[in-house]
Amino acid sequence: MYAIILLICTACGGGNAPTPPPQGGPEKSPPEITLLGDSNVELRYGEEYQDAGATASDTEDGNITDQIVTAGLPIPSTTPGDYIVQYQVSDSDGAETSAKRTVIVRENYPPVLSLNGGASLEVIQSSVFKDPGATASDPEDGDLSARVEVSGNVDVEKLGEYQLQYRVDDSAGEQAVETRVVTVVAKPSPYAHIPITNDKEGFTTLLPSSNSRLIYVSMTRGDDSYDGLSPESPVKTISRGKKLLRDGSPDWMLLKVGDSWPEGLGRWTKSGRSDREPMVVTAYGEGNQRPRLESGTRDGLRVSGGGGTPKTINNLVISGLHFYANGRDPESSNFSEVTNSRGINWFRGTSFLLIEDNYFKGYKEGIQIDDLDDLNISGVVIRKNVIVDSFATDAHSQGMYVAKTEGVLIEENIFDHNGWHGSFPGAQPTKFNHSIYIQGNNLNVEIRENIISRSSSHGMQLRPGGIISENFLIRNPISIFLGRSDVDQFDGSVTGNIVLNGNDIGPGDMRRGWGIDFGRDINATIENNIVAHVYSDSGSRFAIKEWASATYKNNVVYKWGEGTSDPKSYPDPERTIEEYDALMGGEGTFDSFIDNVRAQSRLDWNPDYSIEKIKQFFRNGFGS
Structure with missing residues (x-):
């Protein structure tokens, strides 16, 4: 039938035969994949990854989501890096489509722990301490404050330092730790405004007794009509303050820091109760300038016979004051004449006297202690003072002079430019003027840890023997002399001192360059001293005197005369x-x-x- 119809159509002029369809049938499209969620995902360290998945469809096959094959899962979220999740699907005709998602696992960030309040706190003894705590947060876990753990405790009944440790862990095991130091301190002292009552390393600390009378003196704020019993009602003058002190009592006279008076302490006649409850003259207030006593051409403080002065003045502390002989200082606008005044001039007996942290400038002697009346001077401690620019024109001059005492300690003072003046007529350096001159009639004197420079002649003369230790001496014509006693004590030691740059008193026969000198007959131990770099070219210079009676151990001599320039293995x-x-x-x-x-x-x-x-x-x- 087909052939007949085709023949008829052709014969009837029906045209060409139609083109047959392609061999494989009509063209089909591949499937499509649609990601659910973002194609790039950032994952916190340790966070479990839940993949959002994807859908797939095909024109011919319809919904083929269940045909998707996923690769790259699970994501190892405890290993930082970039990971790919692959999605692939095929339709019934074998056409394939794929898609991918990038998953980024971040590095883990440790938690951040922050203390509330300071890392160092103070709490007053016997008060209540409330820990201010800490807060914590984490980029991955958020607020971790509730998970902060605290170890350690604070005992508010005991003075001291205590540590509290704060710790927090995040979900990945990262840890943050902070430490707080809590110091339990004593209750504030009512005397905190008085420097000598506050602990300071190397300095003496004293407190008033329960019945001490504190007398406040201020040149800038005071009035002699006030009672002087508080910083708010100080008297004005030194003389008025002295009158308010009670002899034999542990009273204190307090001079305002930074103030100046046109007077010294003058004649002193009053004692404290005991060496544990002394009378004290010192400073009060804030600032770094000692109260200054401008004594003109007179002594800064004088204790001597006459005028009803007791034979002994005991249990006295002079601390933290500036004594200035402005009337005899040629550089001062108040200069009038060069007298023989001293900063402290002590001639009476005593059993306890502490002179500490004072400044003495421009006197004949900064300090003179001399038992002129044979009343027994003992228990004298002179420490951490600055004694400078002593000079005289018609007498010998020393930074310090001590005679006829028993038991004197001279330690940690600073002596500079004593016994001479650089330009004033008649005050040139001489061999009789020294920074420290201890006469031969003293007993049991110790000189230790002082800085001594630019003396007229000797840095120190310790004539009765005794102990000279750990001092630093520089640019003195004769640094140390030990011996020539007037009494029976002849033993002595010179140990651990450093002597540098020995120079001359003057030209000609005033040349020196002597380091450590001592008497021929003294039984001396000379040990662990350094003597170096002489400045003098004197032919008689020497570093350490050598006598058969002395014992020498471990001393260093370097560049001090001939035969001393070998550097050896010195660094x-x-x-x-x-x-x-x-x-x-x-x-x-x-x-x-x-x-x-x-x-x-x-x-x-x-x-x-x-x-x-x-x-x-x-x-x-x-x-x-």
């Missing part, structure tokens, strides 16, 4: 005081070093210019 024997000053932040000059040393006080202490640090600098240079 750095050429060190200088100028180098030290530069290292400590000074100008790198001798004058700068001296200025910084002179500025030392309890109110303004610089540990870089302590004698311990200075000595160690030079000892390190010699490998000591």
Whole structure:
């Protein structure tokens, strides 16, 4: 039938035969995949990954989501990196389609722990301490404050430091730790405004007795009509303050920090109750300038016979004051004449006297202690004072002079430029003027840890024998002399001292350059001293005197005369005081070093210019 119809159509002019369909049938499209969710996913460290999946469809086959094959799962969320999740599907005709999702596992960030309040806290003894706690947060876990753990405790009944440790862990095991130091301190002292009552390393600390009378004196705020019993009602003058002190009582006279008076302490006649409850003259208030007593041409303080003065003045402390002989200082606008006044001039007996942290400038002697009347002077301690620029024109002059005493300690003082004046007529250096002169009629004297420079002649003379230890002496014609006693004590020791830059009193027969000298007959131990870098060219110079009666151990002598220039194995024997000053932040000059040393006080202490640090600098240079 087909053939007949085809023949008829052709014969009738029906045209060409139709083109047969393609061999494989009509063209089909591939399936499509649609991701559910984002194609790029960021995953927190340790967070479980839940894949959002995908859907698939095909024109011919319809919904073929269940035909999707997924690869790349599970995601290892504890290993940071980039991961691919692959989705693939095929339709019934074998056509394939794929899609992918990128999953980024972040690095884990540790938690952040923050203390509420400071890392260091103080709490007053016997009060209530409430821990201010801490907060914590984590980029992955959010707020972790509730999970902060605290270890340690604070005992508010016991003074001291306590540590509290705060710790928090995040879900990945990362940890943050912080520590707080809580210091339990004593209740604030009602005397905190008085520097000597506050602990300061290296300085004496004293407290008033329960029945001490405190007398406040202020030149700028005071009035002699006031009662003087509080900082708010101080008297004005030193003389008025003295009258309010009770002899034999542990009373204190307090001079305002930074104030100046046109008077010294004058004649002193009053004692304290005992060495444990002394009478005290010291400073009060804030600032770094000692109260200044401008004594003109007179003594800063005088204890001597006459005028009803008792034979002994006992149990007295003089601390934290500035004594200035402005009337005999040629550089002062108040200069009038060069008298023979002293900063402290003590001629009466005593059983306890402490002179500490005072500044003495421009006197004939900064301090003189002499038992002129044979009334027994003992228990004298002179420490941490600055004694400078003593001079005279018609008498011998010393930084300190001590005679006829028993038991004197001279420690940690600063002596500079004593016994001479650089320009005033008649005040030139002589061989009779020294920084420390201890007469031969004393007993049991110890001189230790002092800084002594630019003396007229001797840095120190300890004639009766005794102990000279751990001092630093620089630019003195004769640094140390031991011996020539007037009494029976002849033993002595010179140990651990550093002597530098021995110079001359003057030209010609005034040349010296003597380091450590001592008498022929004294039984002396000379040990662990450093004597180096002489300045004098004197033919008689020497570093350490040699006598058969002396014992010598472990001393270093370097560049002090012939035969002493071998550097051996010293690490750095050429060190200088100028180098030290530069290292400590000074100008790198001798004058700068001296200025910084002179500025030392309890109110303004610089540990870089302590004698311990200075000595160690030079000892390190010699490998000591």
